[in-house]
Amino acid sequence: MTTRSWVPVPEHSDFPVQNLPYGIFSRAGEPGEPPRAGVAIGAYVLDLAGLGEAGGLPYAADFAAPTLNPFMARGRDAWREVRARLTELLTDEAHRAAVEPHLVPRDTVTLHLPFEVADYVDFYASEHHASNLGRVFRPNQPPLMPNWKHLPVGYHGRAGTVVVSGTPVVRPCGQRKAPDAEAPGFGPSVRLDIEAEVGFVVGTPSELGRPVATADFADHVFGVVLVNDWSARDIQAWEYVPLGPFLGKSFATSVSPWVVPLDALAEARVAPPAQDPEPLPYLREDAPWGLDLAMEVECNGTVLSRPPFRTMYWTAAQMLAHMTVNGASLRTGDFYASGTVSGPAADERGSFLELGWNGTEPVKLADGSTRAYLADGDTVTLRATAPGADGVRIGFGEVSGTVVPAREAAGSAGQAEQQQ
Missing domain, CATH: 3.90.850.10 (Fumarylacetoacetase-like, C-terminal domain)
Structure with missing residues (x-):
């Protein structure tokens, strides 16, 4: 059985729920809004900083940073824990009311360099x-x-x-x-x-x-x-x-x-x-x-x-x-x-x-x-x-x-x- 999200995902989208790539974004046209972490799902970005602890998201403070580095530094167990939680939030209709307000149309955001490059x-x-x-x-x-x-x-x-x-x-x-x-x-x-x-x-x-x-x-x-x-x-x-x-x-x-x-x-x-x-x-x-x-x-x-x-x-x-x-x-x-x-x-x-x-x-x-x-x-x-x-x-x-x-x-x- 194919895992499906309650978020509408257009056919042939790069970003089905099986993907959930991380990026750093800010809302276009809102000067001064701090860049923060999100994941792409269909035509949306899920604002991880906005969802934060209210969504039961582990390591919520990491996602308010302007790069992915704090979260990346936590290691594989943390990466898997967050990925599992995001999949649950985006596939279980019971979480829709809590998560939906934090979905931002992807065509309204500015995307930034997602990580601070060390070497x-x-x-x-x-x-x-x-x-x-x-x-x-x-x-x-x-x-x-x-x-x-x-x-x-x-x-x-x-x-x-x-x-x-x-x-x-x-x-x-x-x-x-x-x-x-x-x-x-x-x-x-x-x-x-x-x-x-x-x-x-x-x-x-x-x-x-x-x-x-x-x-x-x-x-x-x-x-x-x-x-x-x-x-x-x-x-x-x-x-x-x-x-x-x-x-x-x-x-x-x-x-x-x-x-x-x-x-x-x-x-x-x-x-x-x-x-x-x-x-x-x-x-x-x-x-x-x-x-x-x-x-x-x-x-x-x-x-x-x-x-x-x-x-x-x-x-x-x-x-x-x-x-x-x-x-x-x-x-x-x-x-x-x-x-x-x-x-x-x-x-x-x-x-x-x-x-x-x-x-x-x-x-x-x-x-x-x-x-x-x-x-x-x-x-x-x-x-x-x-x-x-x-x-x-x-x-x-x-x-x-x-x-x-x-x-x-x-x-x-x-x-x-x-x-x-």
Whole structure:
């Protein structure tokens, strides 16, 4: 029997009662109202701070905070306790009179960054993405570097530029060097790209010096978000040798405003692709944490690709284990992303670099225009769904961003090249 809520949930809604993702909201048009926690249900947000103790909600004071961090820090037992209570409140008609006054129409709220980011790490976990980049940049060499199938490759990003969906993305400036140029120049990026990713939000911290095992993944990770890791490919290409991504990545990383609880994704768990060679013991999983997420990449209303997350070579649990194997500790609000999600087919690629094969095969939009990389004014939106309990599909909402012109170096030679 399918669990149903007394709250009306439109067909194909991202937010059935089997989901109940957490976010931080305030009422639009009410200046000064403090941001606070809510969960999405159908076309509504349930105001958890307003419901509070009157609804018998455990840890009610946590939900008046402007971030989810206080609640996330409580750990898995608390997360499950609150989820069970919310499910009861939203499915048992006996609670309707007490709960209904705290339902706020979702189209009347402003959504905020749902958690305070402590640290940010970005991985490179898709074999198809890594192989595509190898073929583009090293056509006469093996597509994967020698270490790639032995460890989840990653880099430490910039926590302060993680932004919520809807935040404009300013075209970054930086050094760029054309292959035939003797020296680098400076100006706005002319190869601004996206990376369609999935992110994992840490709730429970860990002790410095003590690695986190793959089996303990669900004890530490609170939930999952969608991520667009905007990338300036020309800046990145010049700077990344020998230490890797820096300014080409650190200007903006967009996340979706709803954090889908890990427990909502129990039905989405799948085995990852076969890993050969067998990973070292600390990376092995008895019950793998591959996830069957169906993603969608849209630019200016045109769906360009549908990357399948289930094809990711390294799982989120393996990423977490590798991130801490040297003794690095976790903090509440730590956030790590999967790296670009790409599948084996041409219409399953999660970046313009791959979709347009580094500018040699520009993609066509519905209005007839083409893109090798992003132009000012372009809006990119990522969505995803997953199988949920009772045979329903649950959604992640969306993460969207619009490119706005660079704020520096106006009038430079690079500025004129933006639309090329």
